[in-house]
Amino acid sequence: MFELVLLAPEERIEDLSDALEALDALSVSVEDADAQTPAERALFGEPGMPAPKAGWQRSRVVALFPAQSAAQEAADLLALQVFFEGCETVGVRPVADEDWVRLTQSQFSPVDITPSFWIVPSWHEPPAAAQTVIRLDPGLAFGTGTHPTTRMCLRWVAQRSLAGRRVLDYGCGSGILAIGAAKFGATELIAVDIDPAAVESTRINAANNHVALQAGLPELAQGAFDVVLANILATPLKVLAPLLCGHVAAGGSLVLAGILERQADELKAAYAPWLALEVADCEDGWILMTAGRPA
Incomplete structure (x- = not known):
């Protein structure tokens, strides 16, 4: 494997990425060229959605190719393009397969939800303070415990x-x-998603954590539940209001995440005909909203 490393301004990232994909790059990643410096900038999107910008003011673009000749040819062709103005070729260098595995794993460390509740990748040993552990490796499906919305949902679960x-x-x-929820005593668990890959990921992760649950497409969710958890996005949460509220049993709780602070009133209005939502937690501009149905 060989990687082609480029430097590019923000306005060139989209054209550059498209061109690299057309040149059969195996993967293209974009990083902040000023990371680990005072000029570093945070760049986040809503969970499961693209970031609000394609890149940083100064971005480092890394494209992976199967052969050195392919990487060098891509560099030579890109240098001739009008959109390459303002960009710079850093170089082409070999990358051992095992280095990619090590690099990927190094980006994911144990995550503390509470002092005693941790999300731990399989290649790490649980911290000494961890009394409750979820073993979870990064995959295609959203939800590794690192995003504020996931952390807030898990904190809510851990507190009862x-x-x-x-x-x-x-x-x-x-x-x-x-x-x-299973780690904190729930005995009947239904997990649903519109994405079959997420359903399969859930089944694998549940098995790895010795958790018995049923996972499937949304029609699997039938009847009333003591707790309904939904960490999606504000717009689909508004659309799903009658469905989700309809699944909350008497005395049960509804827990919603994927909501920005500025969207709180929208969600309250959308759910008002069924349940009264309140903000229960906040982190980095995101909020957790909950509601209870009277017993």
């Missing part, structure tokens, strides 16, 4: 006993919320 509770994880992604 779910012993004997029936729990629905709607839009399950990796299944992390359902698995977390």
Whole structure:
């Protein structure tokens, strides 16, 4: 394997990425060229969605090719393009396969949800303080415990006993919320998602954590639940309001995430005909909203 490394301004990233894909790059990644310096900038999008910008003011673009000749040919062709103005070729260098595995793994460390509740990748040993552990490796589905929305949902789960509770994880992604609920006592768990890859990821992760649950497409969710968890996005959450509220049993709780602070009033209005939502937690501009149905 060989990687072609380029430097590019923000306005060139999209054209450059498209061209690299057309030149049969195996992968293209964009990083902040000023990372680890005072000029570093945060760049986040909503969970499961693209970042609000294609790149940083100064971006480092890394394209992976199967052969040195292919990487060098791509560099030579790009240098002739009008859109390459302002860009710079850093070079072409070999990359051992095992280095990619090590690099990927180094980006994911154990994540603390509470001092005693941790998300731990399989290649790490749990921290000494970890009394409750979810083993979860990064995959295609959203939900590794690192995003504020996931962390807030798991904090909510960890702060109460779910012993004997029936729990629905709607839009399950990796299944992390359902698995977390199982770790805190839930005994009947249904996890659903519109993406078959997420359903499969949930099944694998549940098995790896010795958790029994049912995972499937949304029609699997039937009846009332003591807890309904949905970490999606504000717009689909508004559309799903009657469906999600309809799944909350008497005395049950609804827990919603994927919501920005400025969207709180929109969500309250959307759910008002069924349940009264309130902000229960916040982190980095994101909020957790909950509601309870009277017993």
